[in-house]
Each structure stands twice: as structure tokens, then as C-alpha cells.
Amino acid sequence: MADPLRAWRPVVAGGHAARIGGGAGSRQRGLHRGERRRGSARLADAGGPARQPLKSARGARHHRSRRLFSGLGARRTGRSRDPGLRGVDRSRRAEGVPFVSSPGPRFRGGRGGRGGGGIVVGEIPFGKRLLWLLAAAAIQSVYIPASQATSGGIAPKLPFEPLPTNPVWVIPYYFTFLFWAFGIYWALFKLDDRAFRVAIAAALLVVSIGAATFVLFPTYVDLPLVSGADVFSALLRFVQLTGGTHAALPSGHNYVSMLIAAFGVHYAPRWRWLWSLIMALISVSTVLTGQHYILDALTGLALGWLGFRFGLWQAARKNAGA
Structure with a gap:
């Protein structure tokens, strides 16, 4: 059975860029909101994780404000710290399943997750x-x-x-x-x-x-x-x-x-x-x-x-x- 994700295989860089196609001649361009939604839906159909898009501009502002005051920044979790792979989950990458995340706040600083880690400022x-x-x-x-x-x-x-x-x-x-x-x-x-x-x-x-x-x-x-x-x-x-x-x-x-x-x-x-x-x-x-x-x-x-x-x-x- 053909891989339903082969025709649409984004690699998110900084939450904003996508690589279209899988060959050497693939090109990069920005993901617009519709593409993120379609990619999220296809991942859900394939059994992968799907992140629901924010439903309104007000919701996006609320999300960004909550991230700001709860400690903006890269958390010490399983996410890659490589700037070119930001937004790509390591475990999902290892399985060959792309992971699409919506853009986060422009600037982030933050606190470690549960169990310690302290404050991460960059x-x-x-x-x-x-x-x-x-x-x-x-x-x-x-x-x-x-x-x-x-x-x-x-x-x-x-x-x-x-x-x-x-x-x-x-x-x-x-x-x-x-x-x-x-x-x-x-x-x-x-x-x-x-x-x-x-x-x-x-x-x-x-x-x-x-x-x-x-x-x-x-x-x-x-x-x-x-x-x-x-x-x-x-x-x-x-x-x-x-x-x-x-x-x-x-x-x-x-x-x-x-x-x-x-x-x-x-x-x-x-x-x-x-x-x-x-x-x-x-x-x-x-x-x-x-x-x-x-x-x-x-x-x-x-x-x-x-x-x-x-x-x-x-x-x-x-x-x-x-």
C-alpha cells in the first residue's frame, strides 16, 4: 500500500518552512494555515499525532500570551534543539513520521519541565x-x-x-x-x-x-x-x-x-x-x-x-x- 504521506512530507524548520516532495529537487517555501490543517488531518488518518489549529486570531493571541507568562522558550523535553529541526519530534522522526506543529511565539525563553531542569534562557x-x-x-x-x-x-x-x-x-x-x-x-x-x-x-x-x-x-x-x-x-x-x-x-x-x-x-x-x-x-x-x-x-x-x-x-x- 502506498504511503499516504509520501506525496506530502513536510519538514518544519522553525515552525514556518516546509520541504515539498521527497527528492533532491524538492523546494522550500512557507506553510500557510490551510496546508498545516491538511497535514494535521492526514497525520491523524495515518495514526500520527495531530495538533488542532487555533480557531481564531483571538485564540492565537491567547495561546501566545499564555506561553509568554508561563515561561517562554524551548523546554527541556524530547524536542530537538537544532534550529533547523525545531518543531520536529525526535521520536516521530525516528519512526519516519513527520510531525507538523503550528508556529509558536516569536521569542521564547522558559522553565524546565516537571522534574527539574531550571530556567532556560538560551x-x-x-x-x-x-x-x-x-x-x-x-x-x-x-x-x-x-x-x-x-x-x-x-x-x-x-x-x-x-x-x-x-x-x-x-x-x-x-x-x-x-x-x-x-x-x-x-x-x-x-x-x-x-x-x-x-x-x-x-x-x-x-x-x-x-x-x-x-x-x-x-x-x-x-x-x-x-x-x-x-x-x-x-x-x-x-x-x-x-x-x-x-x-x-x-x-x-x-x-x-x-x-x-x-x-x-x-x-x-x-x-x-x-x-x-x-x-x-x-x-x-x-x-x-x-x-x-x-x-x-x-x-x-x-x-x-x-x-x-x-x-x-x-x-x-x-x-x-x-
Whole structure:
């Protein structure tokens, strides 16, 4: 009896490519969704494993979000770690039965399966990741002397500014640092190699532009007088005391937070509402605490988003040249 799979024998590379035919003259091209469905159905008829396709774009986003937060990445299972054989099960390959899997998340990092294995983040070791993040933090630390010691410059406020100050907004202002801690943890333990390269390229560009602007184009904020006796007013006075008046544009609170939120929107779109809410609270808090003007916040948001797009472009360029 003829092999029902001989006429259609895909070999998935990265979950996206197929080899059509079995001879030397076979050619490669991308698998579209219909082909994946037909291949899955034929495998089911032949007794092989079949993976049901996601039924909707919403289901695909949900699947990708679950993989992201449960530990994105290649798991230590029986799957091959060879990039050219990703998505091909070893045991099924040994039996000569092809295995078709739907494309997974673009970037994956992850945790070992049951029984141990630990966290798998790729070939870039933890120490090297930490050094790259420390390099970005060192560049950003230019803000500290720039905000305290710089004199002169301009106050980039609009005609209707400053807006009324509300000390309650110091709470989301402080929350920013927790959001940054989440971003650092994500970069160190959850992103695979390619995603980490996107993150570090974006971060280095953003903090370098920010630091250069602080030094070469000094700006300042006329801090409001906070006279309340409540705890929020006390916290806001502490921010004013430690933060200085200069290095206002672009807002570091906004461009670092925007960089993290852009990753969230891109790789976990199901939680887009959460990333948007976080960024709205952080941006408004920088203005309503009197720490920044509106232009400071807007330029910070734009810089963070452009930095993220640069990171994606840089990764795609290197991948194409590899």
C-alpha cells in the first residue's frame, strides 16, 4: 500500500518552512494555515499525532500570551534543539513520521519541565546578560549628576502649564520602579537570545540619547511648592529633594517604562489593556506631581517606542545577514 504521506512530507524548520516532495529537487517555501490543517488531518488518518489549529486570531493571541507568562522558550523535553529541526519530534522522526506543529511565539525563553531542569534562557549566559543591563544602567545614571549639578537651560512648558499638582499621583510615580524591576527580571530570565538582543539594542540606544540630551541640551522644571501635611505630600517632597530640577526632557520615567510596555504589547497582545493602563498612569503621574512638563512626557514616550522599533530592526538585519 502506498504511503499516504509520501506525496506530502513536510519538514518544519522553525515552525514556518516546509520541504515539498521527497527528492533532491524538492523546494522550500512557507506553510500557510490551510496546508498545516491538511497535514494535521492526514497525520491523524495515518495514526500520527495531530495538533488542532487555533480557531481564531483571538485564540492565537491567547495561546501566545499564555506561553509568554508561563515561561517562554524551548523546554527541556524530547524536542530537538537544532534550529533547523525545531518543531520536529525526535521520536516521530525516528519512526519516519513527520510531525507538523503550528508556529509558536516569536521569542521564547522558559522553565524546565516537571522534574527539574531550571530556567532556560538560551545561549547567552546570565552573567553576560547582567553585564549588558549594567552597562545600560551606567549610561542612564548620567541623569543623577545632570539633574543635580546642571544649571541654565530652558523650561519646555506649554503656555497653559504648569498644571495643578496632586500629591496622590506620587503613588503611581513610585510604582514605576517596580515596573522597571519587572522589566529587568523579564530580560534576565524570560527572554531568549534573540529577544534579549532586541531589548539590549533598544535600551542602549534609548538611554544613550537620553543621557546625551541631558548634558548637551539642558532643560529644567520649576518645581511646585508642596505644603500639605499628609503622607502623599511628604512622599512628593522627598521626590523633589532627591530628584533635582534639571534633566527634564526627555522623561526617563517615560522612555524606560515605554520600552518595557512596548515589549509587552508586541509579545503579549492579550494584555494590551494592562500595558496601556500602566503607561497612562506613569505618564500622567510624571506631570501631575510637577516633576515633568507635558513635552517631557511626550518626548520620553516617543523615544521609548522608537528605541523598541530600532531593536526589532537591528535584530532583523542581523538575522538576514547571518
